[in-house]
Amino acid sequence: MSQHREAIRTARSVVVKIGTTALTTPTGKFDPSRLQYLADSIEARMRAGSDVVIVSSGAIAAGIEPLGLSRRPVDLATKQAAASVGQVALVNSWSAAFGHYGRTVGQVLLSAHDFSMRVQHTNAQRTLDRLRSLHAVAIVNENDTVATNEIRFGDNDRLSALVAHLVGADALVLLSDVDGLYDGDPRKATPERPARFIPEVSGPEDLADVTAGQGSHLGTGGMVSKLSSALLAADAGVPVLLAPAAEAKTALTDASVGTVFAPRATRMSARRFWVRYAAEATGALTLDDGAVRAVVQQRRSLLPAGITAVSGRFLGGDVVELHAPDATVVGRGVVAYDAAELSTMLGRSTADLPAELRRPAVHADDLVAG
Template sequence: MTAETSIGFPTVREQIAHARSVVVKIGSSALTDLDEGLDRDRLDALADALEARMRAGSDVIVVSSGAVSAGLAPLGLKKRPKDLATKQAAASVGQLALAHAWGTSFARYGRTVGQVLLTADDINNRSHHANAQRTLDRLRSLGAVAVVNENDTVATNEIRFGDNDRLAALVAHLSGADALILLSDVDGLYDGDPRKVGVDGRRAQFIPEVNGPEDLDGVIAGSGGALGTGGMASKLAAARLSADAGVPVLLAAASSAAQALADASVGTVFAARPERLSARRFWVRHAADASGQIVLDDGAVAAVSRRRRSLLAAGVTGVNGRFFSGDVVELVDQNGRVVARGVASYDFDDVTSMLGRHTDELPPDLQRPVVHADDLVVVAR
């Protein structure tokens, strides 16, 4: 029985429609035009829909794409640049314009806007992660609208989120949101490109609800368009990340924002896992970069992934990379498949000296688990 048909329980759409706290991600194509830059009328319409949701009693955080795109027209650029320096130059112009536009639009309702610029390092670093969380919480408590964007002016290719869909999913968990709404130029999830007809003459079929991985069998997702870096592939990945963390998701067209924010009756919904990951486990699983790998024998793989036990030195057969106590590491099987992620209790050289040894064979200062069960999250089974 799916979430949409369970008697006595709210459907996924009802969960999203009545969510007390919502993160709303808005794509570049919904806000900008290659020739004219920011489209103030479209932005105002989105602000109207967001204001209506807030007046209905919800806290709303906006994750707004469009900084790079908003900087193209003022700089005389005719297409999205490919080199990092020009992207960052466009972002430096566009971020100012974008923040001003959101501030001006919400000022019609007496709302104050606070801009929050994040890099991937702010999420990867546990202390930065906590600081960002406190900033978002305080903005909400003060009645301001937080508008979040990736800090494109300083982010390098090595420390980027990749796209604002993933950023939105991370912010949804970071802020303790009850729902995530992804608004762009697509009206939902299809099993293929809805603009094309297949070789068999069949058109892509719309998928109204995703309750688990089996509902995605055969789905083909493409990359982004001229203005953005995302595309359906990034939206699907972000929706799965968010749902896996316990936050339901609605994917809908920005042109249907009023309906999406009012009753969630449009687009595709993604059901969330029953239990929400703790902030620490979410950070270990999704937010932090892995600093290295610890290779497990078959017995340790079973203990970690099936029985959720701590990783002991006796089950470790190898170490890849240089990591230190407190770093997040990947736990891999003999074939290199990642089965879990966790926080290392020791530096890489200590773990190397412990390979395959039973606890009673180790000195007292090395008798703790290599990765404790409380700091471990299973990735694959």
């Protein structure tokens, strides 16, 4: 067994993401018996000593039948209505499933906005930490009843990666209807063009020949989403296992199935992770070539002298993108000045500025390059 599978097998804190297809029949009907099997598998992992947070999809699917709908809705208002009804059914099913073991569940509904704003981000972290300390099982889902773009373009794969870092998890397990990562869609494979299974991803070079597809009609994810989210978590220092929900017990017992994604050697700090992945950028700074080299290659602070243009309406403390002269994004960081104030400082040497304006525009400690 590889060291990364071993790390997942022995992880003390685990986030388990469960896709919509893992909770529904092939016709799209919500299936409580499938949820019970997953709860049983997670319970076994918890009894073995691990702390587990569940990120559960399936709210919209669970609302289809109670509302008398014949298929998954496509318009936003009906999706939100289905999610409203389905959230009740979903959390009640989780509560009943874990009730067999005398466990209490707590529902935590999050949106992208909750992660983008530092205060909400911190509050969500505290809530999840407190639920765990009280020995409740946290059931996290995207707040589909009020989301807009999140429903149309978001998914719980990315949410699970963000949650894994938020709670300081030692591993992330993505359970879905796929066996793991292939270099092509196995459903479209032919003898002439077979799909090769990839048991481990050590870095981007292992993905050079991979072609990922979109999701099913039941959920919003797909291999593109799973791959992106796995790489996000791995880049933050969290090992990831992508495995079939039908083999959840094995995946959560010895991590011997599916594809494992190796984490980066050092875990990214919570603040740097927030800046890179969670925070919403409210503006952009265009850098000259010298500033790009200083920020990207030398990991130095960004000074006003290296900035050639400011765009957006931001305040000091907001997150902004850093652009090269050709508009390529080379980093993100927490800006120290308001947009209007910084606009008066462009290209000026620190020595030419008043004493109160001699701090960096973006300090190296608040900057993530690449």
